[in-house]
Amino acid sequence: MTPRKPALGKASTRRSTPAKPLPGGPDRGAQLTRGVADELLIDQMDDEGSGLGQSGGQLITVAGTVPQDRCLVRISHVGKRAVFAELIKLIEPSPLRLQRSPCSEAALCLGCPLIVMRYGEQLRWKQQQVQSALSAYPALQHLQVPRLLVPERNLGYRTTAKLAVAGSHADPYIGIYRRATHEVVDLDDCVVHHPLINKVVKVVRSGISKLKVPIWQEKNKSGILRYLVVRVAESTGQVMVTFVTVRRAFNEIHHLARLLQEQVPEVTVVCQNVNSxxxxxxxxxxDHFLTKQQMLQDWIGQVQLFISPRSFLQAQHDGARLLYETALTCSGLNGVGQVLDLYCGIGGIALTMAPQATQVLGVELNKEAVADARRNAKLNDARNCRFEASDVQEMLDDLLEEGRFFDLIVLNPPRKGCDREVLDKVVKLQPQRMVYVSCSPATLARDLDILAAKGYRCSQVQPVEMFPHTPHVENVALIERKNTKNSLTEPQATC
Structure with missing residues (x-):
């Protein structure tokens, strides 16, 4: 693939959260200056997968490096809380590093910061990240984190891509934002994208030039096309393409949709989403559809799902299967039991548990996700599943007022974790068991510690590999009420 320079945009002021200083010195000083080159030994990585090293007692963050790399870097940012540098060249590569990365754009893109690292070392690092987050709390130090559950593929696995469109119709860029900037890195053949996503991107890029499609320009607020979102239904091979535009009027989109379907016959759904x-x-x-078909249909494990343009669904098909199956195993359900699924999304976990439960109530704030979940319940003939659109705290208040009882409560909150008020109310419902699904080891550990103080002990945390070559790791935690006989199953389940 021929490297392409990123399309420049307005720089973001956001910086990643600085890691704790390494032992032996403060994290900043006066001697480092932007633009100055320095030799650095990388000692560890931060939680975003960037290497960390020290120079003159100052902690320096260098994306694209791994522990034991000795490298030449150039200081790019000196702030009050953090110092960042760019990798110029490797002086002595780490033994943890691959001799050759599968991605030729790894140094520029940084969407997969761990891709330069041996895959086994990536998995060990993620396992250690989870263990470290849990061990920070005395109430969780009994937990020993097992190896990650790993999906079938670590390349070509990503079945959803949300891509920015930049540049001009003569030279369009379709890709992701470079870390901490508004620079779009053009992705031609992304090695982690499903091959059909790469095929769609190529055709759309060519179509933009051929049809002279006006691309949105953030600086002067002109143009129309902003984003391209591609979803692949792995089990059927069908593809959904969504063009996100700043206004409805967009004559070229009909020609672009026709061109796309002619060259990629797997595309069965084309949608225009308007975001001004x-x-x-x-x-x-x-959403405005340009095709008769408006949804994809896919299988995740034993569950069949309708997928709409804005549905939230894990972007890794086999990883989602592992996550759902692990949650079911942890649940201990044996054909009976009342289940409450909080932050249920489009119902994937709830529907996986439904055949082993008496009743399942799913709660989700997003009304469109709830509409999808209800459709999915009908699709799977899950008559014991009910989904409600509600704020989680408000629903918990209602359930407490009604005196409802649940054997199992599933928590699958966003990255920030659960509000303390939510945990307080969940405990008041007195479930025998909880299953907590989390994409953040830090907030998971925080919430498990809060629950431990309220009489609920975490007995196991199982990490799941969802996005190989990224620092992302999902976790499924099994939590049980202390000193209570388990009526769901005997002996107690393990994840």
């Missing part, structure tokens, strides 16, 4: 708001939110509130 400023900021980084990708989708607007209105």
């Amino acid at each position: 708001s400023e900021g980084n939110v990708i989708f607007g509130a209105h």
Whole structure:
């Protein structure tokens, strides 16, 4: 693949959260200056997968490096809380590093910061990250984190891609934002994308030039096309393409959709989503379909799912299967039991548990996700599943007032974890068991510690590899009420 320079945009002021200083010195000083080159030994990595080293007692973050790399770097940012540098060249590569990365754009893109690292070492690092987060709390130090459950593929696995469109129709860029900037790195043949996503991107890029499609220009607020979102239904091979535009009027989109379906016959759904708001939110509130078919249909494990343009679904098909199956195993359900699934999304976990439960109540704030979940319940003939659109805290208040009882409560909150008020109310429902699904080891550990103080002991945390070559790791935690006989199953389940 021929490397392409990123399309420049307005630089972001956001910086990653600085890691704790390494032993032996403060994390900043006066001697480092932007633009100065320095030799650095990388000692560890931060939670975003960037290497960390020290120079003159100062902690320096260098993306694209791994522990034991000895490298030449150039200081790119000196702040009050953190110092960042760019990798110029490797002087002595780490034994943890691959001799040759599968991605030729790894140094520029940084969407997969661990891809230069041996895959086994990536898995060990993620396991250690989870263990470290848990061990920070005395109430969780009994936990020994097992190896990650690993999906079938670590390349070509990503079945959803949300891509920014930049540049001009003569030279369009379709890709992701470079870390901490508004620079779009053009992705031609991304090695972690499903091959059909790469095929769609190539055709759309060519079509933009051929049809002279006006690309949105953030600086002068002109143009129309902002984002391209591609989803692949792994079990059927069908593809959904969504063009996100700043306004509805877009004559070229009909020609672009026709061109796309002619060259990629797997594309069965084409949608235009209108988002005229400023900021980084990708989708607007209105979808307009250019095809008769408006949804994809896919299988995740034993569950069949309808997928709409804005559905939230894990972007790794086999990883989602592992996650759902692990949650079911942890649940200990044996054909009976009342289940409450909080933050249920489109119902994947709830529907996986439904055949082993008496009743399942799913709660989700997003009304569109709830509509998808209800459709999915009908699709799977899950008559014991009910989904409600509600704020989680408000629903918990209602359930407490009604005197409801649940054997099992599933928690699958966003990255920030659960609000303390949610945990307080969950405990008042007195479930015998909880299953907590989390994409953040730090907030998972925090919430498990809170629950431990309220009489609920975490007996196991099982990490799941969802996005190989990234620092992301999912976890499924099994939590049980202390000193209570388990009526769901005997003996007690393990994840």
